[in-house]
């Protein structure tokens with residue numbers, strides 16, 4: 001009985017060149033880590049990759065299963081956006097000022113509408129449609145302080161069978177009245193949402209204190225207690241994004257040694273802690289993150305748009321001692337970020353690197369958006385690679401998606417060059433077909 005083959009429609013294959021990683025290009029070098037299969041075969045069975053390798057080797061396994069041949073495309077693992085705010089989609093690209101002004105002028109106004117389940121569901125739909133259009137198959141998502149904002153997002157993500165992480169923001173000070181909870185209500189609402197949604201289907205819950213300035217000590221304490229009781233959940237927040245913010249945290253928490261120490265004091269560092277931005281960190285903070293196996297998230301289009309500063313790639317990913325490296329993901333941070341397209345984020349990460357003395361190669365940039373991001377989320381055993389046993393989250397990219405790219409790609413002499421011009425010159429137009437758990441969520445016949 002156990003040998004009963006799965007229904008034929010659950011098993012299919014795609015043929016075409018693909019890339020994946022067998023290790024970390026930051027520690028092992030690009031050539032060792034990047035795998036390019038020029039004529040690849042990926043067999044998907046019930047949403048999971050059954051075989052990934054060369055077409056010649058894998059062809060005997062096909063046994064009549066339907067095969068789509070992508071002759072002129074490039075297949076990559078689905079992109080992973082490790083920090084993004086869906087409720088801020090209506091204010092993406094808003095003009096003016098740096099972080100704190102931007103929060104007060106646009107963000108805290110836009111976020112007040114999400115007590116309305118219908119509105120939250122409508123924006124969640126647009127947001128998830130956009131992620132699919134951009135080839136993003138997993139995201140770590142901030143909702144608002146309202147439980148309805150989380151409910152709507154998870155309902156929509158669950159209907160689409162996506163792998164998503166999200167949570168209710170915790171904010172009990174320094175915000176408009178309509179956006180504040182209390183330590184108790186924030187705890188109770190988070191717990192109820194966590195119990196309902198965490199590990200339901202492909203969903204995970206993230207305990208989400210917005211950042212230290214908008215939570216009292218009592219609230220951070222409650223968030224730490226909740227995480228301690230549910231350590232398989234995530235903890236996501238912002239840290240050291242902006243110089244004025246860092247000074248503000250010093251003034252609000254005079255007894256703490258530094259910004260990371262505020263979170264550490266309340267038990268908010270450790271595996272599955274995701275710290276957005278992490279620009280102005282001191283060495284003691286980096287050490288703490290490495291030693292507690294916390295993750296940092298680089299959000300380049302946000303950091304340049306809000307004039308926040310430059311991420312330290314060298315310290316995060318290639319420190320002198322390998323044991324000091326910190327798990328790092330790439331992210332859009334929309335609405336602070338200016339695009340939901342991870343290709344754009346890769347291109348901007350390269351520019352941030354250029355301005356701060358670190359060269360982010362294409363192999364490294366694609367890693368940060370795929371397997372590296374999966375590692376930052378502790379999900380690299382499920383997503384981020386094209387490998388047997390992984391969930392079939394795949395992007396089929398057209399490298400010649402614009403007239404200029406059709407012209408430019410003729411002159412590419414290597415896979416690295418082809419990848420690099422994609423992150424430099426292309427955008428959502430390159431994303432042709434997207435599979436999530438083996439289901440087509442964008443494109444297809």
Ligand code: GUN
Nearest residue numbers: 107210211238302333336
């Ligand atoms: N810090 C606290 N809240 C936010 C936010 O919504 N966006 C960004 N970029 N930084 C923050």
Ligand code: ZN
Nearest residue numbers: 085238276333
């Ligand atoms: Zn953010």
